[in-house]
Amino acid sequence: MSEPTHNRTVLVLLDPATEVRSSVLELLTIGRSLGRVEAVTLEAPSVEALAQLGAYGVETVHQAELPAELRGDARHLSAVVAEVLAAAVRLTDADVVLAPSTFAAKEAAALAGRALGAGVVIDAAGVTSGTDGRVVATKRVFAGSWDTACEVTTDVAVLTVRANAVVAQPAEAAVATEVEGFAVTVDAPLPAVAARTATARDADRPTLEEAAIVVAGGRGTGGDFGPVTELADALGAAVGASRDAVFEGWFDRYVGQTGVTVAPRLYIGAGISGAPHHRGGMQASQVVVAVNNDPEAPIFEICDFAVVGDLSDVLPQAAEVIRAHKQQA
Amino acid sequence: MRIVVLVKYVPDINAERKFADCRVVRDPSEGTLNELDENALEAALRIVEALPDDERETSEVVALTVAPPAGDVALRKAYQMGVDRGVRVSDEALADSDYFGTTTALAAAVRRLETEGPVDLVVTGMAALDGLGSVVPALLAADLGRPSLTFAKTVTVADGALTITRETDEAAETLTAPLPALLSVADTANTPRFPNFKLIMAARSKTIEEWSAADLGLDAATVGAAGARTATTQAAPRPEKPEVELVQDKGSGGRELAEYLIRNELV
Numbered sequence: 001m002s003e004p005t006h007n008r009t010v011l012v013l014l015d016p017a018t019e020v021r022s023s024v025l026e027l028l029t030i031g032r033s034l035g036r037v038e039a040v041t042l043e044a045p046s047v048e049a050l051a052q053l054g055a056y057g058v059e060t061v062h063q064a065e066l067p068a069e070l071r072g073d074a075r076h077l078s079a080v081v082a083e084v085l086a087a088a089v090r091l092t093d094a095d096v097v098l099a100p101s102t103f104a105a106k107e108a109a110a111l112a113g114r115a116l117g118a119g120v121v122i123d124a125a126g127v128t129s130g131t132d133g134r135v136v137a138t139k140r141v142f143a144g145s146w147d148t149a150c151e152v153t154t155d156v157a158v159l160t161v162r163a164n165a166v167v168a169q170p171a172e173a174a175v176a177t178e179v180e181g182f183a184v185t186v187d188a189p190l191p192a193v194a195a196r197t198a199t200a201r202d203a204d205r206p207t208l209e210e211a212a213i214v215v216a217g218g219r220g221t222g223g224d225f226g227p228v229t230e231l232a233d234a235l236g237a238a239v240g241a242s243r244d245a246v247f248e249g250w251f252d253r254y255v256g257q258t259g260v261t262v263a264p265r266l267y268i269g270a271g272i273s274g275a276p277h278h279r280g281g282m283q284a285s286q287v288v289v290a291v292n293n294d295p296e297a298p299i300f301e302i303c304d305f306a307v308v309g310d311l312s313d314v315l316p317q318a319a320e321v322i323r324a325h326k327q328q329a
Numbered sequence: 330m331r332i333v334v335l336v337k338y339v340p341d342i343n344a345e346r347k348f349a350d351c352r353v354v355r356d357p358s359e360g361t362l363n364e365l366d367e368n369a370l371e372a373a374l375r376i377v378e379a380l381p382d383d384e385r386e387t388s389e390v391v392a393l394t395v396a397p398p399a400g401d402v403a404l405r406k407a408y409q410m411g412v413d414r415g416v417r418v419s420d421e422a423l424a425d426s427d428y429f430g431t432t433t434a435l436a437a438a439v440r441r442l443e444t445e446g447p448v449d450l451v452v453t454g455m456a457a458l459d460g461l462g463s464v465v466p467a468l469l470a471a472d473l474g475r476p477s478l479t480f481a482k483t484v485t486v487a488d489g490a491l492t493i494t495r496e497t498d499e500a501a502e503t504l505t506a507p508l509p510a511l512l513s514v515a516d517t518a519n520t521p522r523f524p525n526f527k528l529i530m531a532a533r534s535k536t537i538e539e540w541s542a543a544d545l546g547l548d549a550a551t552v553g554a555a556g557a558r559t560a561t562t563q564a565a566p567r568p569e570k571p572e573v574e575l576v577q578d579k580g581s582g583g584r585e586l587a588e589y590l591i592r593n594e595l596v
Contacts, residue, residue, distance in 0.1 A: 076500065078467055079477070102498045103463065103480060110428060110464035114471055119558030120428060122462040136562070141460075142346040149563035191476045191506035194492070198500045209498060213595070235596065257342075257461060258365060258516050260498075266595045276342045280458075287595060289586065300573055305589045309578025317583025318590075325591055 008035025009092050013099040013108070014061070015081060017041035020052040022210045023100040025168035027161055028056040030127050031098055032171060034135070038062060040088045042075050050177050057171030062088045064184045073193040078104050082111030083186045089116055089156060091182050096135055098127070101160040101261075102209070109160045111188075118156035125165050125263070125284070135159070143257065143276065144283030163210040164263050208253055211238030213266045214282070216255050218242035220271020220292060220311055223250045227315035228270055234319035234326070235266075242272045256281035270311040274299025291315065330380060330388040330486075332373045332450045333439055335469075336407050337363040338400035339459040346459070348564035352425065353459060357399035362406040365454030367521035370410045372514045373452045374522070376486050389413045391442060395423060395434050401537055408532035409524035415535060416442075420542035425554035428464055433552055435465070436472035437545035450491065453513045455480055470511035478504045479513040 010031035014024055031037035039045075039053055039061045053061060064084040066075055074080060085097055085108060097112060099105040101123050113120035124137035125147075135157040137150045152159075201207060208214065215237045217228035225239070232239045241251035243259060255262055257280025267285035272278060274290070274297055282288070283302055290299045290306045291314045300306050307314050340346045344359040370392070377388045391414045392407035394400050404415035418438050426434065442448055451473070456463040470477030481493035491512060492505040524532075542549060550556055576585045590596045 073502075076502075078479075079471070104497055104499060106462070106464055107467040107477075107479065110462075110468055111471055113558070114429065114468055117558075120464070121559060122428075122464060140567075143342070145346070145567055146348060147563075147565055147567055148348070148351070148561050151560050151562045152558065153560055154558045188471060189474060189476045189506075191478050191504040191510070193502060194505050195503040196500050197502075199496075199498070235590075257458065258456060261461075266590070280342065287593065289589070291582075291586070300575065302570065303573045304570060305574045305576075305586065307576045307578050307582040307586050309576075309582040314578055314583040314586060317581075318587040319583075321584050321587035322590065322596055325587070325596060 008095040010035045010037045010096040010098060011040050011062070011085070011088055011092065011094045012037060013081070013085060013097070013105060014039045014041045014045065014049070015105070017043045017045040017049055019046065020049050021100070022168060022206070023163040025052070025056060026163065026166050027098040027100065028053070028058060029166050029168050030161060031096070032057055034096055034127065034129060038092060038094070040064070040085060042066065042081065042084055045179065050179070054177040055170045055174045057175055058177055059175050061177060061179045062091065063179050063181050064088070065181045066184055067186070070186060073196040074190060076104065076196065077190055077193065078107035079111055079188040079190055080186050081105070081108035082115060083188065084184050085109070085112035085158070086115040087182065087184045095156060097156070097158040099160045101162045106160050109158045113158040116156050116158070117154065118158050119152035119154040121150050121152065121157070121159045124159050124161045127159055127161060140263070140284045143280040162261070162263055164212065164265065205232070206236070206238045208238045208240050208255070208260045208262060211262070212264050213237035214240050214255070214262050214264045215268045215270065216240035216242065216272060216282075217245055217251065217270050218272030219244045221245065221250065223248065224312070225251060227312050231268065231315045231319045234322040242278050269299055270315055272299055273297045274302065330377055330384060330450070331391070331446060331448050332376065332389070332452055333391045333393050333442055333448050334366070334369050334373045334407065334412065335435060335451065335453045336366040336370070336392050336394045336403045337457045338394060338396040338403040339363045339457055342458050347566070351561040351564045355397070355399065360399055360402055362403040363454060363457045365456055365458060365516055366403070367410070368514045368516050368518050369452045369454040370407055370412065371519045371521040372484050372512070373450070374411050375519065376450070376484070391416060393435070393438055394418070395431060404537050405532050408535045409528050410522060411528060415537045416540060417537055418540050418545065422542045422547070422549045422553045425557055426552050427557040427559050428462060428468060429558065430552040430556045432465055432468040432472055433556070434542070434545065434547060435469050437547055438540060439473060441540070441545055447509065449508045450486075451475070451511045453511070455513055455515045466511060466513040473511065475509050475511050476506035477511045478506060481512060481514045482517050484512065484514065484518060
């Protein structure tokens with residue numbers, strides 16, 4: 001990453017603040033390439049989170065102090081997060097806001113842009129400084145078939161960035177991180193949050209959105225995700241599925257343009273035909289591998305490597321070779 | 330009950346989608362109703378169908394789009410599914426709108442509908458399959474000063490309140506708000522109805538109201554390219570992938586797959 005050419009202040013949304021997810025580490029890395037990076041949270045960061053922020057060059061964390069009625073589940077509403085981001089920009093006179101491309105963060109980014117009169121880019125694949133000092137985002141669109149560049153023409157730029165846009169890198173020297181509170185009020189009409197259960201995260205496996213490797217199963221699994229999971233475990237990968245497989249009730253989360261959109265270093269699709277909907281969710285992956293017993297499967301048109309064969313034979317064999325290779329290494 | 334459903338005219342995802350001069354090519358022969366808006370139409374129609382007879386008879390479902398005239402395809406499809414009315418906002422001044430310009434135009438159209446009578450609900454799909462930003466529903470709710478209940482998996486309207494459940498990346502939630510409100514529905518919310526022959530025939534002759542930017546009192550500086558806060562400066566097709574390495578499994582396909590990954594330092 002080149003050294004910052006502008007004296008920008010870049011705010012990165014850290015929500016939740018109990019951990020610093022890999023997507024946020026990537027945002028901090030991008031932020032440092034654009035200017036001085038600071039974090040914004042809606043709760044007290046954990047000790048571990050503070051240490052990681054320090055390692056990534058964050059000297060200041062701005063922690064929102066919300067009115068009592070918004071400190072519970074309501075603080076997760078995108079309209080509340082948006083007010084926090086907008087207030088933090090006003091407080092710090094920041095030039096750039098970076099947030100992950102999750103559903104809630106996208107809404108919050110857009111609403112913050114609305115409040116600030118700032119240009120907004122959603123799902124950026126990269127963020128750079130343009131020749132005139134403006135922020136330029138690259139996007140991969142139309143199911144990964146086109147690359148576009150989008151210039152933000154306002155003084156403040158708000159962007160959500162897809163996971164795996166860059167390789168996260170700590171700062172050259174760690175810094176001490178201070179937490180500073182700031183008061184935030186919210187005027188927007190809000191729905192009441194009648195119930196909220198945070199999604200349980202599998203501690204042994206990366207999340208689908210953030211994983212560097214994804215193994216996904218489709219109709220061809222016949223409902224048995226054993227071979228898919230076995231290969232994912234061997235690779236340290238996240239597990240996903242096609243929409244068909246989720247509608248069949250075989251798995252809970254699907255990769256697709258309306259499901260989880262992934263762009264990992266390596267994507268392996270097993271028993272997935274590769275309908276346009278699915279391709280829209282994974283075609284931006286760097287390397288695509290497919291296993292399918294139908295030699296006419298459309299997914300073969302967009303792969304780098306493919307095996308025509310039965311996934312229940314191919315995946316366990318591949319997993320065994322990979323495990324043996326890892327043991328040697 | 331009066332419901333406005335937003336529909337978008339988008340390039341067919343099964344056709345070749347492309348840019349020319351940094352703008353999305355919208356070929357009328359390959360444009361279609363955004364598939365995810367069918368879930369929005371279905372949700373709106375079901376809400377009305379569940380009402381008692383007297384309330385149902387006075388209800389109205391309006392499909393609203395911002396599009397060039399070719400966008401009537403989307404409104405015809407909405408008529409086929411059973412909406413009562415189709416409105417298209419068209420104006421050269423709206424071309425190249427960003428999220429905010431689009432929302433400004435939509436909000437002005439909803440407000441104009443509100444001058445005829447209250448609009449209880451604005452309903453949208455979870456995203457448009459061309460841009461996939463998913464942010465216009467929340468922005469529109471903010472412009473209209475309504476609570477936004479987005480990405481619904483289940484929808485209940487009762488006693489003047491909207492309640493949804495949803496499952497986002499982060500959590501499973503139940504949200505509730507009094508009407509008027511804005512609702513967006515996920516593609517898992519329902520299975521859109523297949524239009525019957527009678528409605529398909531009837532849709533052909535339905536009127537589509539056309540409103541201009543001036544009809545809505547829009548300031549041309551706030552919409553279209555003039556009001557946009559972002560500008561697409563480059564658009565290029567990605568290079569074709571090299572020919573796929575295809576292996577027929579004759580007993581060692583898994584090993585060959587693993588060796589490919591190891592050779593390319595992906596393990």
